[in-house]
Amino acid sequence: MALADLAVTAYTSFTALTLLQQISIIVFTPFVYNILWQLYYSTRKDRVPLVFYWIPWVGSAVPYGMQPYDFFESCRAKHGDVFAFVLLGKVMTVYLGPKGHEFVLNSKGASVSAEEAYKHLTTPVFGKGVIYDCSNARLMEQKKFAKYALTKDSFINYVPKIKEEILDYFVDSENFKMKGKNSGIANVMLTQPELTIFTASRSLMGDEMRKLFDASFAQLYSDLDKGFTPINFVFPNLPLPQYRKRDEAQRKISGTYMKLINQRRATGDIDPQRDLIDSLMTHSTYKDGVKMTDQEIANLLIGVLMGGQHTSAATSAWFLLHLAERPELQEELYQEVTSVLAPKGGKLEDLSYDDLQKMPLVTNVIKETLRIHMPLHSIFRKVMKPLVVPNTKYVVPAGHHVLVSPGYAQTNDKYFPNAAKFDPHRWDDASAQTSTGDDTIDYGFGAVSKGVSSPYLPFGGGRHRCIGEQFAYVQLGTILATYVFNLKWTFEEGATVPDVDYTSMVTLPQEPAKIKWVKRETCVI
CATH class of the missing domain: 1.10.630.10 (Cytochrome P450)
Structure with missing residues (x-):
């Protein structure tokens, strides 16, 4: 049977249903498709673990938008430092901690793009x-x-x-x-x-x-x-x-x-x-x-x-x-x-x-304030070419996004003891906590530190460092x-x-x- 004939048959069958049945199909079909898609995704051994969600397209937008660091920590506890979640139709691959900073912020410009991630937001403003x-x-x-x-x-x-x-x-x-x-x-x-x-x-x-x-x-x-x-x-x-x-x-x-x-x-x-x-x-x-x-x-x-x-x-x-x-x-x-x-x-x-x-x-x-309250809690990049997560079998496909959160590391006890406490004196002798290495690179606007593996990056890093x-x-x-x-x-x-x-x-x-x-x-x- 031709595709057109299948479409006509499906439409005829749908219109023959009661109004209640039609509404039920319209409402529940996206949810069924959403669950089936997630089940299929979970069978892909080359994909990072996906945070389960019920609402199609919206995904995990609500918990992420309300308390991003708590959301990241709950996901890390279940999936580890690398996981993905759906944010308003976009699949976001998260890599937490200094290794994640290195993975995202030092990825090659041909592989990830800040321009493609942000231009629709910034162009009307600037x-x-x-x-x-x-x-x-x-x-x-x-x-x-x-x-x-x-x-x-x-x-x-x-x-x-x-x-x-x-x-x-x-x-x-x-x-x-x-x-x-x-x-x-x-x-x-x-x-x-x-x-x-x-x-x-x-x-x-x-x-x-x-x-x-x-x-x-x-x-x-x-x-x-x-x-x-x-x-x-x-x-x-x-x-x-x-x-x-x-x-x-x-x-x-x-x-x-x-x-x-x-x-x-x-x-x-x-x-x-x-x-x-x-x-x-x-x-x-x-x-x-x-x-x-x-x-x-x-x-x-x-x-x-x-x-x-x-x-x-x-x-x-x-x-x-x-x-x-x-x-x-x-x-x-x-x-x-x-x-x-x-x-x-x-x-x-x-x-x-x-x-x-x-x-x-x-x-x-100032330094301590920026540690606890990094102005941007998340930094995005759009993936332009398939991107391998280092030392894993995972591949982030083109069209997805990668997300890094220095603010998560900066407020985590693993990297900063008693991280919730506002204590400027923690910096009196803490240069090692901000060290990113001595190597520098010039992306065209002057030399900046090449390394971004520090847990403290309030001004970002790499070619897009502030x-x-x-x-x-x-x-x-x-x-x-x-x-x-x-x-x-x-x-x-x-x-x-x-x-x-x-x-x-x-x-x-x-x-x-x-x-x-x-x-x-x-x-x-």
Whole structure:
């Protein structure tokens, strides 16, 4: 019997059934198929163990989305460090621990692709032709272009600007208004995103662009930020209000950058030492002679600023919350900051880049915060060619995804004793825990460590390692030092460090996330 005849016979038989029978078939057939597919998958000896799931297509999305580390641990206990689960129609192969970091982050670019995994999510936010909306070779060169504004000399200039922005924020923000108040309540989920976008724009984009970053401009970045949610990852273009806001924000921010770029082009007022905008206008010609268009430069500026904003906003919010229940650590930090500034007369206005290098506890608070709260709990790659899992018989087929979670290792007692405790002093003599080897490799944006086998990788690793790590420590160190010099803070009565909200793409504190602050005697406002 021809296939068409079979289809007609099946349709005729189906329409002859009662409505209840038809509904039952429509509802239950996907479930039956789902179970049969999983049974077949389990017979494949060349496939990693698959986490069983009942709901077709959805798979394990709910337990993974709500508590990813708990989900990983339960799967590891049953299947070992290597397993797969279905996430909204995608088969994700997970390899936990340092060996997994090496497997995923150092896989050859021809075998796995970050671009194919993320471009549908990032392109509407950043724009065309940049980050993941281009070849990997182009992205590596774009990172090199951006690094011209991430040198030590640049950092030296950034510190006083970042400090000034923080002090201005203490005066202007509704959460502080410190010229008229000696104490108050601050919602860190409001203050830190604003503060990080203001400090990053002032330092990276320059004074001229910073003047445009009022509260309304910060709101545009907030609208863009909402483009990084799980629903956007699966459905990047839905006719929903938040999608329209995302797209409108992208156009307005990009247009603002373009206006300044066009103005500088027209007048010839371009100084590559002034800010990242001029730096990219000067250094943005690819090796093959092709120049980035000005629109691509504007889009890359959005990507650079947002990349740092995610990490710094979340990390600074978390260290303020952890320190709120640790007054003794605040006092230690205060003593460290004031002792470093003492030879200069003890004035915060003299805080410099070199001073930050003499504050190990400040650095270790940031490091410990990043350990417990790695901003991205999962890192994906799409498999482009069949990928053999080392020392196993398993093969991950093309079209599947691989997933690695440094945050899982960073919060695991196996790698960090008493991992749940916020303890910056664990880093006082713990360099071995972050060692990845001395070998380096240059993917096109400067030498980085070749090894990624450390359990501690808050900035990722390999060719997609974040280039803003040093800037993040400068920005966050200045924020922390300025806070402890001017303020003491605690929780309101009965409050504690909030749980983690894993439902967004970034690990954020659940609200309410508020601190109760009071001015110190050394407060400069």
